[in-house]
Amino acid sequence: MGYGWIGLLLLIANLTMHGTTVFANSSSGVDLTEMSIEEVLQLEVTSAAKKPQKLGNAAAAIFALTADDIRRSGATSIPEALRMVPGLQVARIDSNKWAITSRGFNGRFANKLLVLIDGRSVYTPSFSGVYWEVQDTLLADLDRIEVIRGPGAALWGANAVNGIINIITKHARDTQGGLLTAGAGTEERGTGSLRYGTALSDTAFLRIYAKYFNRDGSVDTEGRSTPDAWETIRSGVRLDWQATNDDDLTIQGDVYYGEAKQTLSLPSFTPPYRERRTTGIDWVGGNLLGRWQHRFTDLGNLTLQAYYDRTSRDESGVMQETRDTFDLDMQHQFLWGNRQDIIWGLGYRFTDDTFNRSNLIRVQPRSRSLHLFSAFVQDDITLIEDRLKLIVGSKFEHNDHTGFEVQPTVRLLWTPHKRHTVWAALSRAVRTPSRGDDDALTDQLILPPKTLQNPGPLPVLVRFLGNRDFVSEKLLAYELGYRMRPIDRLSLDIAAFYNTYDDLRTVEPGLPFTDLTSTPPVIISPLTLDNKLQGETYGVELALEWQLLDRWRINLAYTFLQLDFDLDGDSQSTTSGNDAGFSPNHQVSLRSSIELPGKLTLDTWLRYVDTLSALDIDRYVTLDIRLAWQPLESIELALVGQNLVESHHSEFRQEIFPFQTEIERGVYGAISWRF
Template sequence: MHVIPLTPTFRPILACAIFGSFLSAPAIAHAANDLTELSLEALMEISVTSVSKKPQKLANAAAAAFVISHEDIRRSGATNIPDLLRMVPGVQVARIDANKWAVSIRGFNGRFANKLLVLKDGRSIYTPLFSGVYWEHQTTPLEDIERIEVIRGPGAALWGANAVNGVINIITKHSSDSNGGMISAGMGSAEKGFVTLGYGKNLSDSSDMKVYGNYSNHAAGQSSNGSAANDAWQNGSAGFRLDSQLDDKDSLTIQGDVFSGSYDETYTLYNLSNPGIPQVQQSFATTSGFNLLSRWQRTLSDTDSITLQWYYDHYRRSMIELGETRNTVDLDLQHRFQLGKRQDIIWGLGYRYSYDNLSNSPYIAFNQPTKGANLFSGFIHDEIALVPDRLSLILGTRLEHNDYTGFEVQPNARLLWSPSQKHSLWASVSRAVRTPSRGDREIQYRFQTLPGPAQLEINGTNGFKSETVIAYELGYRTTPGPRISLDLALFVNQYDKLRVPLSGSPYLGASSIVQPFNLSNTMHGHTYGAELSANWKPLDWWRLQATYSYLCAIMYLDQGSGEPIAEINRSDLAGGSPRHQGSIRSGFDLGKQVELDFWLRAVDRVAYIDQIAIPGYITMDIRLAWKPVKQLELALVGQNLFQKRHPEYIPEFINTTASEVPRSVYGKVTWRF
C-alpha cells in the first residue's frame, strides 16, 4: 500500500477538502436564472449529451460526468475556460504563465496534456502536432457558453483516440437563447481591460441568429521576486451562429469564429554563438485563426435521428522556436435508432484530414516542413435494457485508422443499476489509445545548454507507437433528499507503452558535445484514485458545492530500456498533478438584487523529478454582484486572495519561463437590452 504522509502543511488542506466534500455536488446545467430556483433532485434530471452522444439524465449516466452550468460560469468570477475547470473533481489545472495553462484529467499534466480530448460544439480543438490544446486560442466569451460537460475516464469508444483520461465538451448557447443585446466590460489589476458585445435576433418563426465580438488585454504575471514577468497578452475574437428549424423533422446549425492574439514570452534557449552559456531571450508571439461548422439533423422520433456534421478549422502560430500553420477538414455522420423494445443503438462514420506547414528554427526542426494526415473512424454504441428502468448494459467500440500506427480498436463495456430513482451504481472497463503526434516521431529539439560546452537534444522516433490504457471505474450517485446529492467515482488505470525520453550515445556536434534523448514507448505503470462531489442546499437562498479528488501515479521503466533506474518507482514522471485537491463554493442570494459568492480551493504540492516540487497552496476568490435594475449587473471580484502570488507549474520541454499567479481584483459591468 502506498502511504501518503500527512505533513503539517497538508493537514488543513485535507481537512478542508473532506469537510467540503460532504456539503456539495456536481454543478449541473440548468435554465434557471437563479441557482437556488431548482431543487437538487430536479437538477439531476437535466440532460447531458457527452456521455453517450444522445440526451440523457445525468443521474442515468454510466460515467464520471460533471457539468458546469451557465449559472456556475456567471457566478464563478473566472475570466477564462481553464480557471472554470478548477471546480471539477479529477481535473488538474495549473497556470504556467499569464497566457498559458496546463490542463489534464487524472494525471499526466503538462502544457500539451496528450491524454485529454477537448471539443467545442463537436469540433475537436486537440492539436496533432504536439498532442494537446492551445488554451490561449479558446477566446469564446464566457457569457456565450451554455455549459461545459466534463467526462472523466476514457471516452474513446465514442469520441476516438486521445480521449484516454477524459473528454471536455464546451457547448455554446442556441441562438434562440440569445435574443436581444448584451454589453459586458471591466478592468482590474490582472485584467487590464475587457469588453464583450453580443446581439441575437429572431429572423423568422423557425430561425434565430446571434453575433458576438470581444477583446481583452491581460497584464503580465509576476516573477518569484515580485517583479513583472514578460508574459502580458491580448486577444480578440468574433463569431456568429444561425439555428434554423427547416421543417418538422429537419434542423440546421451554421456557426463560425475568427480570433487573433499576441503574447509576450521568455525562453531559455540553446546558445548558437556560445554553446556553453544558456541564452535567455524575450520574444513576441502571434496567433490567429478561424473556423466554420455546419450541422444538419433529421429527427424522426425520440429514439431515431440522423446527424451530419462538417467543419473547417484554420490557425496560424508564429513563435521564436517554431511557426505553424494548420488546416483541418472533418466530416462526421451519426445515426441513432431503436432495435426492438430494449436496445438503443448509435453508430457513426467519420473522416478527418489535417495539413500543416511548419517554419523550422535553429531550436526546433522537423524533417518535412509540410505534411498531411488522414484519420478514418467508425463506432457503434448499444445500450441494452436488461431490466427496464433498473439495469442496463452498454457495449460499444470505435475502430480508427491513422497514418502512423494503422488500425486501433477501442472497446468499452458499462453496467448501470438504478434500484430506485434516488440511487444509481455504475461500473465500466475500457481500452483507449493515445496515437502518436507528429512531434513524437519527427521532432529534433535543442532544448538546453549545459556547461562544458554541452547540448541536450530531444529526438522523435520513427517507430513510436500508440500509448494504451485499460481503465476500470466504479461510481455511485444518490439524492437522498431534495437538498443534498452525492457523486463518487473510483478508478484504476493500467498504462503501457508510455512516452519517456531515454538517453542515447553522446556525439560531437558542430560546436558542442550533444547528449541526445530519444522518445521511446518504454514506460508502464498505473494510476488509481477517487473523486467525490456533493451539493447541499441548507436554505432556499444558500447553496454549497464542493469537490475532493485523490490521485496516485506509479510508473516504471520497462526492463531492457538501458536506463539504470529501470527498477525505481518513477511516480514523479507523471508529475504536474497533485495527489490531493479540493474545492468549496458557497453562493448566497441576499435578496433579489445582491449575490455573494465564495470559492475556496486547496491544492497539494506537485512533485517533479530531481527533487523539484511546487508547494501546495490554499486560496480563495470572492464575487459580490448587485443588480440595481433587472437589465444591469455590477460585479466586484477578488481572485487568489490568500497570498500575494503563488507558483503552479514548472515548464517541461518547451522552456518558456514560468511566472506566478498574483492576487488580483477586477470590476465588471453587464447590461442586457
C-alpha cells in the first residue's frame, strides 16, 4: 500500500486505537468532573473574537469541546466528537463519509460551514465544503474544539455562513514524554497511535506522532456488508519555541495517506438504467504551517502566519483532483484608550487545482488558479465597565468568482450580574461560488425511451452544468443568547436565531438537444445552476451542564430547527440541494459522566435525531457506553459500545450517485500507556 517504514512499524507493533488517553497536562485536559461549573465558563476560547476571551463572555453561540469531553465520549474521529455540540447536525453516510452542518443545509457537500485546524482552513474550493475523512489528527493531542453556530464571516470571511469549527491542538510543552495507544473491535478493526514529546531547551518543545487505523465497512438496508472500509496512516510534528520574552514561534506539519471504497448508484444505458458500482478512493497530502507572535510593549500583539497545503484525491472513474494552496495572514490587536480593544488584519490566499478527465464528473477548464485578498477590522467598545459592550466589525474580501464582498456584524454584550449574560447580534455573510458551481459537468440520470417520463424514441440524459454567472449566496442573521448560572452546580446556555437567505442555489432546466455523437445517441436535458431561491430558518439551541454530585456530571443539549424556502416566480427548479427535509427539526443529546470507586469511570451518551423527510430516513436513537479503568497512573483500559440500540440504522444519503448504507452497532477495546 506504499505506507513506508512508518506504516510497517505501526503494523508490526499493532498500535491501535487513537485518541483514548487520559493523560494531558494542559488546563483544558483536566477531568471536567473535577472542575466547577464556574471554572468551565472561565475556559479561554479564541474563535469568537480572534483573541483569548472567557467562554462565558463571548457574544456568540459558542460551545467548546475539551480534551476530556472527547476522551470520555469514546469517539474515535473528529466527526463523532462533534455530535456533542448543540446546533450541529452530524450524520454518517457510510463508513468513510460524513454530512456535517450547523443550522441546516446539510449534505455530503455541505457548503456553509468553515472548518479550521490550528488556523489552517481545510474547506476545499472544489465545492466549498469539507472532506471529513481527510481531516484528522491524534485525538489525544487536541486541546479543544471550538464551535460557533451562526455567522462568523466578519472575522473569518466567506463560507463562515452558518458556523465555524476551530480544531486546536495542544502546545508541544503540554505533551511531553511518550504515549502509546492500541485497540480493536467489531468496527474499529485496528487503530492506533504513537506520540513522543521532548524539551529541546527551557523554552523550546518538540512533538512527533504517527497513527494508523482500519475501519470496517457498513451494511445496506438489508444488513448485508457493503465494500466501503477505510484506512489511513498519518504522521506529524510540532515545534513551539519562545525565542524571547516577547516572541513565540510555532512550526507544525502533517503528511498522510488514505484509501477507502464506496458504492455508488450510477446512470446506465442498459435496463434498469442504473448500476451499482464499487470504486476506490485514494488521497495523499501534507501541510506545513508557521506562526510568529510578537508582543509589543505599547502597541499590542502582532501575529504572522503562513501555510502551504497540498492534497491529491483520486475517486476512481468519478473524479481526480490535485490542489495546492498557499495562505498568508497577518493580524494586530491593540488597545485604544481605556474603552476600545481593536483587532485588524490582512490576508492573501492562492489556490491552484488540476482535475483529470473523468466519465462522471468533468471540470472545464481542467486547471484554474484563484486568488483571494482580504482585510478585516473589529472594535470591542466598552460602554459601561463590566456591564455593557458593543462590538462592531467587518470583513472585506475580493475573490475571482464574484469580486468584492463585504460581511459586517454588530454585537451587544450585557452582563447585568456575574451569573447572567445576555448577547445579541446582527450579521451578514456570504457563501462564494465553488469550482463546481462555476465549471463542473455531471451526468446524473438516464430516462429510458418510451416511458411516462420520456415518451420519445431516444434515451434522455440529464446533465448538470455549472454556471460562471452564479453569484454568492447571502445571509442576514439575527441572534439572541442568554447564559445563566442560577446555582454553583448548574449552567444554562440558550441561543435563538432567525436567518434570512437570498440567492440560494437552484437547478434550472434548459432546452433539450440531441447528441448524435454519443454512444448510443441521446437527448441531453441540461440543468444549470442558478440563484432563484430565498428562505428563512429559525431555531433554538440549548446546552445545560449540571454537577449533580462531586463525581457525577450531566450534559444535556437540545436543538430545534425550522426551515422554509420559496422559489422565484420565474424558477422552474425541482431540486436544489437546499430542501428543508435534509435537516432534522429536533435533536437531543444526553451525556452522563461518573467517577466510580476503584479508578473506574463510566460514561453514557444517549442521542435522538428526528426524521429527514427529504431522504426518507426515520428518526433514530443511539446509545454509547464507555467503561474505563486506570490500574496504574500511566495505564488506562477502556471498553466502548457504540450505537447499541439497533443492529444498524440509516443516518444520511449523499446527494450525487446515492446508494443507501446503514451504520452498525460496534464494540471496541482500547489501552493507553504513557511513558
